Amino acid sequence: MLDLTQRQWVKHAVVHPVEGFEDMRWKKSGSLKISLLILVLLFFAQIAHSRLYGFQFGMPNDKTFSIVPYFVRSFVLFGAWVVGNWAVCTLLDGEGTARNICIYSSYALIPYIVQLFVNVGLSHILIQDEAVFMQAVTIIGTAWSVLLMFNAIRSVHQYSALKTFAAIALTIAAMLIMLFLLVLFLSLIQQVWIFVSTVYTEIFYRTRT
């Protein structure tokens, strides 16, 4: 029963929102490689969604394009999610390892990524009056992903539904704290760097004369 290859597991997890991740956990399945591939696809999906849209739905300003926001919105945000969830759920008797959290969460993102690509395609076929179809695709894809994410966290840690809600809320809080600390740390580093460079310049000029 359920002797699937890693690729078949991806399909199984996505089309069985309730039981899929439980089965995966039971069979100790899931591939980190596929998980990373999904993340890369998320990165490109977000770029495509804001750059390759049909012209009738607005136009991007190519002069102000920067890769950094897309990088933050995919890799950094997902990394913060995994680390935050791992940190919170270790304290809350969760059974998931960081590897499993990463795999399960990334599998749960697939409908969202597919929705982005589908919308890019649709935007070249539809006109402004028919944008409601694209909205429907967005809503279905996002809702599906949210449902999957909930079940992924529930089964990776073997939580009850209520505890999963609490864990997700705490994870989001942990992510915010982490990002805040990151910004604080960066600005601090910057100031330390300015101090060091000033001292260096000062000494350099004094010793020269």
Added chain:
Amino acid sequence: MRKILKKLLSAAVSLVLAGASMTSGTVRAASPDETYNYDIWGEAIPSQAGYVPDRAVSGKDLGVGSFDDPNDIFLAGDDTFYIADTKNDRIVTADSKLSHSQGIYQTFTMPDGSETELSMPKGVYVSDYTGYIYIADSENGRVLVARKDSTVVLEVKMPQSELYTAPTFKPQKVIADKAGNIYVALGNITTGSAMFSPKGEFMGFYGANRVQPTAEIIGSFIRRLFLTEEKRLRRTRSVPTGITGFDIDGDFIYTCTASSTQKTDTVKKLNAAGKNIFAEKKISFGDNRPMYDASKNILMEPAITDIDISADGCINCLDYTTGRVFQYDDECGLLFITGAKSDQLGGFTAPAAVESFGNCLYVVDSAKDTITVFRETAFGAAVHKANSLYNAGYYEEALEPWYEVLRHDGNYRRANIGVASALLRKGDYKGAMKYAKLAGSPDIYNKAFEGYRREFIRSHFTAIILTVTGISAAAVILHRRKKRRTSRKEK
């Protein structure tokens, strides 16, 4: 070695030739500043000149001695220029070519027979309907309404009304409407321009500016709620700035306000009820992003000091800070930017007034004491022709002129919009899509794409149906075969 030398030599020769052909082949406009326009993102991009400076006319050229601080110029309906030569206390008239003066108004005969002289006249207006000359005689504190034979019809003095609370009455600019009502811009009065009946009775104020709700003003309003009456009186009041200049075009009065701090209502189009028609347009007149002058460490905020409506409905706004004339069409679309702050021909030191006639623009500089004449270029003529056709709704007739504009300046956004609209109207959807993309107009693109898609489906209907049915049939067959195989395996 010889080969390399030969190559170098031929490269040098071709470079020189290219340079020579560039200087001789393209006629470069003799403008002291780089001409530019704004793209859809609001960034300045190089553009062709719509107007080039032709010559500067001084008082001596007109044969009346040099001007001193001229402040206003007005073209009357009989093609005569009236120039307010402020510090010489006179009004100079000149023919439409500005070649010689046709007379000077300095003294006027009052109705009771006495003589009166002008003192620092700052504004002049001649009505086509009444035929009178209206002079903003600022130091005398009056508006003179006179016939062209120098006899005064009416003298409007400081109104003795409860509504008029200002201590002084110094008219800066004056206009009159069809009915003969007189509007006076008073510079320091914040409640609008003073309006007088044809008989000189004060009728109230007209067209006041609004206060821009900035964070500072809202904050001070909230703070004001908690202050005592005494403190309240000592605080600075937030009042709008007064009107600087105006022009009248048919039933509409256009006002402008030169203020470096105020952003709203710098240019207004007022109807008879005093309502601003441009209020909903959310357009900032003048430069989008004020230029920073590093040598003086100032931000050159636009200050529209005079406004003029040309015969074809274009709005010319004169910016005092940068010395530029911003020409808009009647829908407030920016057409050209002309002029600069410089000592060369076509540059200004203290631009004071702008007027238009035919295909020329006239700018009065009150420090250089000259009138600079700008002539429309071939590019400017093409844009004006195409734009007036386009705004009147003749999209297809405007197509050729717009192509002509694009031959001069491929970046000109209005031309791309014009071509896209015309092609859309003609049913050339693919071309319309191309130009809509160039113009950066998703809405036109949307309409063109709708038509293109409809045509595509109509012409390829059988092919589309065949591919769809073929793909779905193949998918069903493959799926069935797969199922059979797995079920066999399980057995």
